[in-house]
Amino acid sequence: MRQIPAIETQELAGAGHGGNLSAARRAFPLAPEPWLDLSTGVSPYAYPLADLSAEAWTRLPDPSALCALESAAALAYRAPEGAAIVAAPGTQSIIGWLPHLVPARRVGILGFTYSEHSRVWRASGAEVAIVEDLAELADKDVAIVVNPNNPDGRLVAAQDLRALAADLGKHGGLLIVDEAFMDFLSPGASIVPDMPPAGVVALRSFGKAYGLPGLRLGFAIAPDPLAAKLRAALGCWPVSGAAIAIGSTALSDLTWLAATGKQLAIDVGALDETLVAAGFNVLGGGPLFRLTGHVDVSGWFETLAKAGILVRRFDARPSWLRFGIPGREADLSRLRGVFGLD
Incomplete structure (x- = not known):
C-alpha cells in the first residue's frame, strides 16, 4: 500500500475541515475524475438559483437589503423578540472574530468537536479545556457547545443549554452554541426560539443546509451589545449582493427546506444500509453526515480515495470515518461498487 506523504496526510486527516480535493488529487493522482466529495457535511441538494439582477454584482450591497436578509434569517430561525441577527461571510468568520470581541481567560469546549473553536481561542491566549461533561463548563468565562455536534451528532437538550447559560451568567460568562447542522432538526432542538436575552450567542450556517457553501453566508444571533461589536x-x-439576494429567497422558502429534509432522511437510510452491509459500524451523525467506525480505517480511506471518493478521517480518532450524504443514485451506486456491493 502506497505511503501517503506526511503533508498530504495532515491536509486530508486534520480535525478541522473536509473538502480539500486539491490535496486529495495530489495524494492520489491516478484516481478517476470527477471526484465524489463525501468529506464535508454539506447538503448534496443545492437551492435552485434564479437569475440575479445585474445590481447584485455591479453595486455595493444595499443596507436595506441586508436588513431584509437578517429579518428573513430571524424568521427562519425563530429568533425571539429583541434578539439581534448579524449576517457574516460564513460562520467561520464569526468564530474567528469572537475571541477578539469577548475577553476570556478560561474557555471550555464540549468535545470531541470541530477544532476551529479551540484553535482560535488558543491563538488569542486563552486557556482552553476540552471537557466531556456539560457541567464542567459552568465555571468558564466562555463555554462552547457545537449542537448537534460535528462529527458524532451528539445533541444537547435546549433546556440544558439554557440552564448552563444561567450558571455562566452568575459570573458574567458567555455561552456560544454552534448550530451549523441544526436546520433539518426539530425547531425545539435549537436554543434560538427561547434564547435567554443575555449571555448566549448562537451561530447558524446557511451553506450547509442549502448546499451553497461557496456563497459564504452565516449568522450570529446575539444580545445587542455583542451584535454591535460584531457588526463593527x-x-x-x-456579505455580497449575491449572498443577500439568494439568502433572502432561500431562507423564506420553507417548502423547499421541508422537502429537502424528507429526501435527506431517505438518503441517510440508504447510506446507513450500505455502510452496515460493508462492515462499518454507524456510530452517529445527522441528516448531513454519518460517523462510522471500522478496524481498517486507513485501508478503506485509501481504497475509496483511489476510486475518487473522498471521505473524512480524524487523526485524533483513528478508528473513525465520516461520510457525507450521496445525493444521486449514481453516487450511492459508485460507493456501493467500491464496497463490492453492486
Whole structure:
C-alpha cells in the first residue's frame, strides 16, 4: 500500500475541515475524475438559483437589503423578540472574530468537536479545556457547545443549554452554541426560539443546509451589545449582493427546506444500509453526515480515495470515518461498487 506523504496526510486527516480535493488529487493522482466529495457535511441538494439582477454584482450591497436578509434569517430561525441577527461571510468568520470581541481567560469546549473553536481561542491566549461533561463548563468565562455536534451528532437538550447559560451568567460568562447542522432538526432542538436575552450567542450556517457553501453566508444571533461589536468588526459590507439576494429567497422558502429534509432522511437510510452491509459500524451523525467506525480505517480511506471518493478521517480518532450524504443514485451506486456491493 502506497505511503501517503506526511503533508498530504495532515491536509486530508486534520480535525478541522473536509473538502480539500486539491490535496486529495495530489495524494492520489491516478484516481478517476470527477471526484465524489463525501468529506464535508454539506447538503448534496443545492437551492435552485434564479437569475440575479445585474445590481447584485455591479453595486455595493444595499443596507436595506441586508436588513431584509437578517429579518428573513430571524424568521427562519425563530429568533425571539429583541434578539439581534448579524449576517457574516460564513460562520467561520464569526468564530474567528469572537475571541477578539469577548475577553476570556478560561474557555471550555464540549468535545470531541470541530477544532476551529479551540484553535482560535488558543491563538488569542486563552486557556482552553476540552471537557466531556456539560457541567464542567459552568465555571468558564466562555463555554462552547457545537449542537448537534460535528462529527458524532451528539445533541444537547435546549433546556440544558439554557440552564448552563444561567450558571455562566452568575459570573458574567458567555455561552456560544454552534448550530451549523441544526436546520433539518426539530425547531425545539435549537436554543434560538427561547434564547435567554443575555449571555448566549448562537451561530447558524446557511451553506450547509442549502448546499451553497461557496456563497459564504452565516449568522450570529446575539444580545445587542455583542451584535454591535460584531457588526463593527465585519465592516460596512459584510456579505455580497449575491449572498443577500439568494439568502433572502432561500431562507423564506420553507417548502423547499421541508422537502429537502424528507429526501435527506431517505438518503441517510440508504447510506446507513450500505455502510452496515460493508462492515462499518454507524456510530452517529445527522441528516448531513454519518460517523462510522471500522478496524481498517486507513485501508478503506485509501481504497475509496483511489476510486475518487473522498471521505473524512480524524487523526485524533483513528478508528473513525465520516461520510457525507450521496445525493444521486449514481453516487450511492459508485460507493456501493467500491464496497463490492453492486
